Amino acid sequence: MTKFSLLILLTWNFILFHSGKGQHDCQDVSDDFFAAQIILSFASWDHNDVKEYIAIYYYNPGFKPGDKIGLHVNDTARIQPFTKYYYPSTMNGFVYFTDVDTSLLTYESQSIYQQQCLGYSASWIRNGTIRKTSCLSTHPDWMHQRRALLETESFLSILIPGTHNSGSYLKRPPETLIEKFTATQDGSILNQLIMGARYFDLRPGKQDNKYWIFHGDYLMTPLQQTIDDVIQFMNNTQEIVCLHFKEFPHGFETSKDHLKFIRYLRKQFEPHLLSTKSASWASTFKRIWNYNRRLIISYDHHIYPPIYKMWPPITQMWGNVQSIDELRSYLALAESKLVYPRASMAELTMDVHGVVTHAVAEAFGLDHTSLRKMGSSIGPYITQWYNEFFYHNASIVAVDYLNATGIVEVALEWNDRKFSPCYDSYVNLMEQNDIKNKFTIISG
Structure with a gap:
């Protein structure tokens, strides 16, 4: 495993298990990543004209040219680790990473009722630094x-x-x-x-x-x-x-x-x-x-x-x-x-x-x-x-x-x-960037 992949895994584990489990710190709303989001979804069948893919929805009103979104394979996945990148041009969008083998995504049966990462994670990266990380995961509890x-x-x-x-x-x-x-x-x-x-x-x-x-x-x-x-x-x-x-x-x-x-x-x-x-x-x-x-x-x-x-x-x-x-x-x-x-x-x-x-x-x-x-x-x-x-x-x-x-x-x-003290700040920021129009779905 490369040093970069190890850094991604450690960063994700820290965020997942030490983020307060549902609590939000009321950060400075001027922070470019105050409202940033990365959400992963997937389809695991390649029949009926729906290809295997991992999809990443992203929203970040503070994005800057040169930012990139990385799709990573964690070492828990039973496939060859890789990192794929996408460079957003707008504050929100949805990118498909096609031909990704999602058939191997599964949760460990011995801990089925605990939240688990399914092997893929995505990060918003600026100037070589991970600023936001999310994992494709279960949510049993x-x-x-x-x-x-x-x-x-x-x-x-x-x-x-x-x-x-x-x-x-x-x-x-x-x-x-x-x-x-x-x-x-x-x-x-x-x-x-x-x-x-x-x-x-x-x-x-x-x-x-x-x-x-x-x-x-x-x-x-x-x-x-x-x-x-x-x-x-x-x-x-x-x-x-x-x-x-x-x-x-x-x-x-x-x-x-x-x-x-x-x-x-x-x-x-x-x-x-x-x-x-x-x-x-x-x-x-x-x-x-x-x-x-x-x-x-x-x-x-x-x-x-x-x-x-x-x-x-x-x-x-x-x-x-x-x-x-x-x-x-x-x-x-x-x-x-x-x-x-x-x-x-x-x-x-x-x-x-x-x-x-x-x-x-x-x-x-x-x-x-x-x-x-x-x-x-x-x-x-x-x-x-x-x-x-x-x-x-x-x-x-x-x-x-x-x-x-x-x-x-x-x-x-x-x-x-x-139910966080920052709710009004989130809403105000969302309404300021209420662009209404559809985003473009891109295959990565």
Whole structure:
């Protein structure tokens, strides 16, 4: 390992483990790196026209010509160490480092419930000195790490990262046409929890006397797998998790079907289930932690029975849009509506006409898309929008393909800032540089 690589690793370790775990020092706002940010995301499949890449979103209103951003491999990665550089020309942007083997990114199983660097880090370098460093990492305990910061807050006052159609996941590339237009995540519920999601949008149904997660009319994963993942996570962390059950597309024709399902959920989750008799959406995290029951189940159906420990429905703000511009406009409107609790569904939707058109295009070898490709393409923009524009009022933000966005890191950063003495300084600086226009995505 070179001396420079060793310096990078040591710098990152110092920042990660000695930064106060969620606390921000109120630095001099005139410091060029007061509000600097580097956020890494990735895609690990090279199928379906989405190449393997590491992506870096950067924001630094104090950038100067000659600054550079370096992508580094730490010695924990099982690949040949390297450093790649990119020279920014504007204060914000998103650069793809393509042909990076991300298939080897994994966390150590013996410490799965502790934050881990996944082998890649990025640094903002000026005059040969590292001024800002960030790591591609897991976030299995981000709430508890910030316990002192969050204990007086509630679900209504912080930004919660989540996933859309959370149980519609494939751990391999989609192969069939149905898979390409139903899979919305590339990691299991446990993986999504480890990466930092805390809100899960689930569509349960029943077929052949067995509960499943559906996407529309299609079976995706057995519900029991989701339940096992959540229980395993709850048994090993102090995190607060919200499951949002809705739609019930098959096997829920009568009230008895719902009551039977609710009894099933209560039996499965009883040691962790937080009752509405004990807490509400406005309850502080401290109160929930004191109960030591940290699982919230929102039951989105007119049968909603609070006596069964289910929580009321969460308002989902869904735009049903097909383009980046439409999604940004919709989310700007959604985040201006101070309805709580609410979940902003930050994803593009493929309508029937789009599915048919792209299916025909694929059959003839023409350019086509999929939900995965759409999720990967929109990820950089969601990261920027919530970091630079929508952080004020954002509540729950649910995305497709969680790892292709930086929504977890954005949520953690702005939760830290919101409750720091420097919050107004951050906001003032962001508003001074509210350039509104899109940035250019560049391949490095």
